Amino acid sequence: MADPPSLDPSPNRPRTPAAVSWRPRAPVAQGSAPVAGGWVWVIAVLAGLLGFWVVQQWRLQTLLQQTAAAQEARMLAQLVQSSLARDAVLAARLSTLRQDAANTPSVPLAGLRQRLRAAQGQAGLGSVTGVGVTVVLHDAAGPAFPGEPAELQLVHDQYVLHIVGLLSAAGAQAVSIAGQRYVSTTAIYCAGPTISVNGVTSGSPFVVQAVGRPTALLAALASDPDVQGWSQLVSIQFHATAVVRVAALATVPDLPWLTPTGHRG
Secondary structure: OOOOOOOOOOOOOOOOOOOOOOOOOOOOOOOHHHHHHHHHHHHHHHHHHHHHHHHHHHHHHHHHHHHHHHHHHHHHHHHHHHHHHHHHHHHHHHHHHHHHHHHOOOOOHHHHHHHHHHHHHHHOOOOEEEEEEEEEEEOOOOOOOOOOOHHHHOOOHHHHHHHHHHHHHOOOOEEEEOOEEOOOOOOEEEEOOEEEEOOEEEOOOEEEEEEOOHHHHHHHHHOOHHHHHHOOOOEEEEEEEEEEEEOOOOOOOOOOOOOOOOOOO
């Protein structure tokens, strides 16, 4: 059986299959795979460098800590050695002092105590009790002569100082003025009708007491021409006393310039 005639007016046109369709293709990117692989290598290298840097920093920190610990250990060792050397020197010195003390002849303790009491008495640091004399100086009740100045009717510091000097020269062991111990640093001066002794002010009558042989002390007072003359102006009386107690110095003076005998600053 023959094929039906074709309806195509152009018998010479090539035929195209009806089931085949054409779509345009997307352009293929050139070099995409090589670029992605390069970034991966860069990141890997940076990560390796970062890890190497972290490891090096940790090693450096550890080394610094070990170095500091070693230096501290050396310093402690030096301090221990220095302390041991100093202890050895002190131990040797202590042994020498003990040997010197053992070889030094001992001084009787009773003799030292006696010397100490004598030194305290001379310095006024201890009280002294014994026989002695009492001198009482009183302002005059009235003028002895017509027109006599009022100043002549008062007991002055020079009267007291002179009497203390007489008693000390006659062998007095201790002297007090109005209850105040007289020593080499005692200040005696007038303050109007009063007299100040060691910074303590008192008024008439002024009582001077001294520990010592009464006969020698009374003879020194009775034979002195100044005491005899002042007795015409003010009242000066003295007598022997069976028990005289001279108290210790109330306030020890500060003498920073004073040094023991044989000591050189």
